[in-house]
Amino acid sequence: MLAACYSSAGLSDVFFILISLLLVVILQESDVKWASRWDTYLLVADDQIHWFSIVNSLMIVLFLSAMVAMIMLRTLYRDISKYNQLETQEEAQEETGWKLVHGDVFRPPTNFDLLCVYVATGVQFFCMILVTMIFALLGFLSPSNRGGLMTAMLLQWVFMGLFAGYSSARLYKMFKGTNWKRIALKTALKFPGTVFVIFFILNALIWGQKSSGAVPFGTMFALVVLWFGISVPLVFVGSYIGFKKHVNEDPAKTNKIPRQIPEQPWYLHPAFSILIGGILPFGAVFIELFFILTSIWLHQFYYIFGFLFIVFLILIVTCAEITVVLCYFQLCSEDYQWWWRSYLTSGSSALYLFLYAAFYFFTKLEITKPVSGILYFGYMLIVSYAFFVLTGTIGFYACFWFTRLIYSSVKID
Template sequence: MAFRRSVSGRTLAISALLLVLIHGGHCFYLPGVAPEDFQKGDILKVKVNKLTSTKTQLPYSYYSLPYPRPEKIVDSAENLGEVLRGDRIENSPYVFKMREPQMCNVVGRVTLDAKSAKEFKEKINDEYRVNMILDNLPLVFPTRRLDQESPTVYQLGYFVGLKGQFAGTKGEKYFIHNHLAFTVKFHRDLQTDSARIVGFEVKPYSVKHEYEGKWDEKTRLITCDPHAKHTVANSNSPQEVEEKKEIIFTYDVDFLESDVKWASRWDAYLLMSDDQIHWFSIVNSLMIVLFLSGMVAMIMLRTLYRDISKYNELETQEEAQEETGWKLVHGDVFRPPNNSDLLCVYVGTGVQFLGMILVTMIFAILGFLSPSNRGGLMTAMLLLWVFMGLFAGYSSARLYKMFKGTEWKRIAFRTAVMFPAIVSAIFFVLNALIWGQKSSGAVPFGTMFALIFLWFGISVPLVFVGGYVGFRKPAIEDPVKTNKIPRQIPEQAWYMNPSFSILIGGILPFGAVFIELFFILTSIWLNQFYYIFGFLFLVFIILVITCAEITVVLCYFQLCSEDYLWWWRSYLTSGSSALYLFLYATFYFFTKLEITKLVSAIFYFGYMLIASYAFFVLTGTIGFYACFWFTRLIYSSVKID
């Protein structure tokens, strides 16, 4: 049975790949789970997930608040990505029966003490939302835009409560949403009469329930009575959150037949009404690429072609040696740079990032990392990072041997450890702060151990294997000989100052991606889905081209100024775009987010610092390899005496 499943899985993957190759412009959807058919009366179990807030960015488990609980709380199996995202999926006392509406079901009764009242007030004040799951679909709260022609917008989860002043109350009060009106949408098969769930919506109400006599299991509510077919329709008498207040939690369930098929059930959740903005982003980025491509073409086809032709025709004439500056530094241009070991480490790490992102993008475009597969994207990125260590070791060792290095094990170890160690140090500090807040976003010790095992048990050995293979290869030979005595670099113009040219070089790569960056930050920090990987892949390709071209252009100007120290500058030129990314993240923090707590601010800037550092390594490596190819091409094309 297992063999059949594996074979069918491979067949599906191969078929999907063939479909993409045949229909290049079309995408298809591979859901995260197999569809499940329900007959009338089948039990539907609702699961609860974390409480989330865009104001604090700190998730909490559902039962961190004194909500009614089932007899036994059972944790659902979560993947690595879900744990790192702070997901805590557990069972709940909400139980439905397929296509059997229910009214005024009582979940439980809670009497608040001072501590629980304070906890509810804090969560309401921080605008926390309750997240639930039914058949792998997240609970959403549908809202209509002011423009009635616009489609319904779905917000994940519902608010724990609200605060404000109602008629008959003095001052600002806190009210809890204790009555939930669920709507389960289903698509019915007319032949078998079975149904599949295609929607899970809620309308929350705050209702001060009333009843006669003492409370017991048979007590009937006056405010919500299924026998009298009287249910909650508004919140005219809301349930206040105060010490010693009694709160009764109830819910309704209604089932609504839908024409939406199971394969399309995520379309409403992923409704994209701003695709014109994404196309504007693509066009904006393409204009930058075309501008740079024109400059590169002018340099390569006109200036360089003319220079090389003259050198090769007039190689015996002395005056030909003095026509342009880049030819004069041929004896120093391949001289190993200062801190060449560190450059090898950064280039190897950048190759590791480049491989991880490319493969992740391919899987995402194929649909394997759709939002229905919660945590799949982060899990895939972590595992791919680990296995791409093979290419990191190979790249750093090849470059290290070209610089006449001999201790390949040392360079492999630094490649395997340096970047993860810096990121881990920041991560541990942030995790300690989150742990102090008792948030579910804190990574458990078991997951920490798994991450350390992935690092030292798989990634480090693979880097060493790649380093061994790379170092055994013949050294890359320089196209020209290097002089024993370094040539003196003449005084440079102000615009060729390293700091100035490096900072200028990072603007265009950032400009190519900053519009798409807005949507990425919004999906991460405002708790929204990001799924437009086709756009993202196009932007990534444009980013690669932009980094390569701007670095080549500035490298050519540098060599023409007889400055041959291009190794590190080529890395830093495109890598400086990470500085602009961090500055934009700071701007986004103050203009789009409402974070007021210090821990949440540290959490935000800590993770954006990690993201910016990773972006620096990635873009720097792209720029370095572009210049590496460019310099070898031009100096191997001329005849040197």
């Protein structure tokens, strides 16, 4: 009995000593300010790898910039000078190269309404990402509050429907389209509808597992209200404004009869050039992509939005330059069907993104349940789809500016 009491008294003393030490630790002064108390957990120990990612991307951009400069300042300038010096009709009939297809280069492509929808969706994504990054750089969005970041991106997507409708209607009118309401409806429903169906199926799988991570029905209903209550009307307003505005005339008139495209060399085959064109944009961002995937799937903080903004700018420049280079080679080979290829060339980087996501799944993640694997690949499919429309739109507008520039610089009879 005495031994038990002594043991109890000893434990009480030990507990009292531990409490006292704990109070001393808590009450002692600290040099860390209260507002900066979480900075220790947000420190990045591998910032050198981030710098390596930036340097790697910059080297790719410099290489592409040198190629574009060589084409613009030497080859293209020589072509324009030669074409403008042609005086006789016999010399004009012997013209070769990209000027030869001036009567077909601005011919509307097949399924141009679908192209307008995808380009407009890319514009919407571009505006959303740009505004969200600016707010994050200014400190309005905290990386520790992931829900706030996703909410901000969702709201930006909804309100950027105005720019999507405007760009789709302008492009649709340039292709001599007349039914702007139909193109506005497709723009408002095509991409969000596809993503919503995939997201609903994935969320149903989570519901089936009775997980608390499932999105409630009320939240799903709120998303639908935002979609049809704000985004769709804004797309129609933007389409109305864009269709009413006058579009600029093409630098060259389009012939009534399409010109026959000669047989192309193997390295300019559409499938090969498209797949090659997507490698460099993906190579410019794949190192930073590792940290983003780690942040999403391994619950680590990603808050270096300065690095991400630089990588985003590098991605824009890379997509634009590689698409312009391949478009120039295509036109020199007398292939004037550049509309869809310009979009798919840079957009094919999304294929490499999805393949890298599969590699990341099998090498870094330890997911064994089938439902968890389906969720991973489903969400990465949505991300790759969004990356496709974003990079494709960048490449398309780069080639659109390039073709209008070169054909407005030569004398065309």
